[in-house]
Amino acid sequence: MKNAMFDKEWFKLDNAAKIYPAARSSRWNAVFRMAVVLKEEVRPDILQQALDDVIDRFPTFRVTLKKGFFWYYFQYINEKPKIQEEKDCPCSMMRLSGRGYVFRVLYHSHRISVEVFHSITDGTGNITFLKTLVTRYCELCGATIKDYGDILHFEDDPTPEEVEDSFARYIDKSKGTLPRAEAKAYQIKCQREKRGVLNVTQGSMPFEQLHKVAKSFGCTVNTYLTSVLAYVVLNRQLYEKRSKKRPVRIQVPINLRKMFPSVTLRNFAGYYNTTIQPVEQTFEEIVKVLDAQLKEKITPDYCQKFINSNVSLEKNPIIRVAPRFIKTLFMNMSFYMVGENLMSCTFSNIGNVVTPEELYDYIDRFEFVIGPQKYMNHVMTCASYNGTSVVSFSRTAKDPILERDFFAVLSKHGIDVCVNSNRR
Amino acid sequence: MNRCRRCGVEVDDNLGNCPLCGAFVSDKTEFSKYEYPQINFKTKRQLFFKISMFISIFVIALVAAINLAVNHTISWSLHVLFGVALVWLAVGRSTIKRFNARKHLAWDFCAVIALLFYINIWTSKFSNPWAFTLGAPIVVLTWATVLEILTFSHKGGRSDYQIALTKLFVLSAICIAISFIWLKKCEWGWIVCAARGFVDALALSFFAKDRYFSELKKRLHI
Numbered sequence: 001m002k003n004a005m006f007d008k009e010w011f012k013l014d015n016a017a018k019i020y021p022a023a024r025s026s027r028w029n030a031v032f033r034m035a036v037v038l039k040e041e042v043r044p045d046i047l048q049q050a051l052d053d054v055i056d057r058f059p060t061f062r063v064t065l066k067k068g069f070f071w072y073y074f075q076y077i078n079e080k081p082k083i084q085e086e087k088d089c090p091c092s093m094m095r096l097s098g099r100g101y102v103f104r105v106l107y108h109s110h111r112i113s114v115e116v117f118h119s120i121t122d123g124t125g126n127i128t129f130l131k132t133l134v135t136r137y138c139e140l141c142g143a144t145i146k147d148y149g150d151i152l153h154f155e156d157d158p159t160p161e162e163v164e165d166s167f168a169r170y171i172d173k174s175k176g177t178l179p180r181a182e183a184k185a186y187q188i189k190c191q192r193e194k195r196g197v198l199n200v201t202q203g204s205m206p207f208e209q210l211h212k213v214a215k216s217f218g219c220t221v222n223t224y225l226t227s228v229l230a231y232v233v234l235n236r237q238l239y240e241k242r243s244k245k246r247p248v249r250i251q252v253p254i255n256l257r258k259m260f261p262s263v264t265l266r267n268f269a270g271y272y273n274t275t276i277q278p279v280e281q282t283f284e285e286i287v288k289v290l291d292a293q294l295k296e297k298i299t300p301d302y303c304q305k306f307i308n309s310n311v312s313l314e315k316n317p318i319i320r321v322a323p324r325f326i327k328t329l330f331m332n333m334s335f336y337m338v339g340e341n342l343m344s345c346t347f348s349n350i351g352n353v354v355t356p357e358e359l360y361d362y363i364d365r366f367e368f369v370i371g372p373q374k375y376m377n378h379v380m381t382c383a384s385y386n387g388t389s390v391v392s393f394s395r396t397a398k399d400p401i402l403e404r405d406f407f408a409v410l411s412k413h414g415i416d417v418c419v420n421s422n423r424r
Numbered sequence: 425m426n427r428c429r430r431c432g433v434e435v436d437d438n439l440g441n442c443p444l445c446g447a448f449v450s451d452k453t454e455f456s457k458y459e460y461p462q463i464n465f466k467t468k469r470q471l472f473f474k475i476s477m478f479i480s481i482f483v484i485a486l487v488a489a490i491n492l493a494v495n496h497t498i499s500w501s502l503h504v505l506f507g508v509a510l511v512w513l514a515v516g517r518s519t520i521k522r523f524n525a526r527k528h529l530a531w532d533f534c535a536v537i538a539l540l541f542y543i544n545i546w547t548s549k550f551s552n553p554w555a556f557t558l559g560a561p562i563v564v565l566t567w568a569t570v571l572e573i574l575t576f577s578h579k580g581g582r583s584d585y586q587i588a589l590t591k592l593f594v595l596s597a598i599c600i601a602i603s604f605i606w607l608k609k610c611e612w613g614w615i616v617c618a619a620r621g622f623v624d625a626l627a628l629s630f631f632a633k634d635r636y637f638s639e640l641k642k643r644l645h646i
Contacts, residue, residue: 010642037457068643075642086461097521110457200460201443203433320646364457404431404444411432418425420436421443422460 091371190397245278561613593621
């Protein structure tokens with residue numbers, strides 16, 4: 001069966017997608033979740049119908065991962081995906097056996113979650129899919145929507161721009177590449193949970209309060225949350241009294257679509273590493289440093305160099321002709337050397353999710369959770385919707401040290417936080 | 425909504441303890457729309473794998489200890505070690521991963537080839553490498569035939585079969601090259617294997633040209 005969109009039954013992985021199947025391990029397989037909590041309980045029959053309706057609108061989701069001799073590739077699947085009742089931890093291991101889908105739609109009580117393997121899409125692509133799915137679900141539940149806004153309508157045809165590899169489109173070798181060598185960063189010492197366990201702690205808070213506090217420190221909400229995270233990680237290091245102090249480095253993903261016009265639903269994200277030196281600093285000083293770093297360094301020039309670095313590595317003739325198992329070894333090694341080991345924590349903010357006003361009666365909030373990491377034990381994410389921000393911590397560590405300190409700082413700044421967790 | 429005095433945050437209704445510090449907040453928990461499902465972490469498959477692994481290691485250690493105590497050297501216990509390894513090679517994959525008939529079959533035939541090589545080494549120290557010149561080609565040809573029956577008795581898996589035939593040809597060509605370098609002669613067993621792979625691949629490229637070349641293209645794209 002051929003996919004009408006591609007006019008062929010398979011397609012190559014995009015540039016950023018190639019690292020994930022190669023570097024995955026028994027603990028980590030690059031799965032992340034976008035979820036929506038509804039005001040009413042989820043009706044599985046309607047959800048299945050909504051998924052059947054929208055899946056053809058997203059041809060890049062209707063695939064399975066296959067092994068080639070040189071690279072992995074995606075192959076179109078004829079059967080429609082089935083929704084599943086949530087029974088495991090969020091972002092549990094996904095079977096990438098070459099037959100099933102590399103995303104899943106889960107439901108439990110009031111929550112609909114879309115968990116995807118990072119190779120098929122990034123946060124923007126996943127939230128676009130979820131918004132279309134939920135909009136269709138609400139329509140089937142009786143909602144009438146006048147203006148869809150930026151939501152992709154399920155009856156529209158997918159466009160070639162939505163399935164393009166934007167990394168290949170925006171490469172410009174004349175602008176140079178980024179130096180990758182960085183010193184190892186501090187990571188919180190902790191006892192790890194056993195394999196397959198992910199602890200998720202979420203704090204919801206009014207966006208207005210968050211915005212007001214951030215403004216009082218003279219920065220954006222994103223910078224404020226990054227600063228609080230850096231502050232608590234730094235304090236933890238100073239508390240541990242290690243003889244060798246390491247810098248605190250927070251990885252902040254960047255949506256490259258904001259700098260390079262693209263409507264792709266595949267991966268098109270970069271990242272920037274913000275660094276704080278391991279000396280005693282006040283919160284205001286950290287805000288100042290990070291604000292300067294995020295404002296001054298995340299520029300089109302930086303992003304262009306980021307794209308060039310990634311694409312030049314992929315296009316290297318020696319790497320291209322190496323069999324897949326050698327590439328796997330190489331990618332695992334590079335993931336260890338320039339990947340998570342250089343980071344203290346990741347903070348990904350999907351921003352404010354906008355839906356048609358008619359859906360406010362149906363949707364309570366959006367959530368964003370990143371799955372277990374290979375070397376890092378803590379990840380923080382944020383999603384806002386209709387005046388409520390939800391900060392989620394996912395950790396493979398046993399103790400909630402980081403989130404306890406983080407929410408304590410927010411409470412101290414006068415923000416009303418309500419916490420919930422998947423562990424009782 | 426309950427409040428944790430220690431952390432200064434509100435705690436969701438379905439939690440009796442604060443998820444940040446563990447402090448008791450309420451003995452009455454209520455339903456919350458934000459709650460997650462309760463999880464049973466141990467699966468039967470994991471348990472089975474752990475027990476099987478424990479028994480394997482225990483048997484190997486026990487036999488090695490007896491061998492050392494009786495003969496003061498490791499000799500016949502190596503057979504037990506190899507036997508256990510062979511069982512794991514043949515069926516171990518299914519205890520960890522989802523059952524896949526074609527992959528299972530390939531691993532089983534690999535186990536048979538390993539057994540032939542082991543017997544060959546222990547009986548003649550490889551002075552007459554019959555496992556390589558005769559045993560392995562027969563096993564490989566049998567594998568191709570079983571795969572063929574499996575493919576044509578079911579609907580799917582034809583593309584995998586096409587590629588398997590190509591792999592058969594490439595593998596045989598490599599083995600012919602090895603026999604040229606190592607034994608200084610051409611082994612007819614591998615020539616039959618290569619011919620089987622080549623003729624089938626030729627037939628596929630003739631009768632199912634588009635399908636076969638598109639299959640090769642996607643699997644060999646650089």
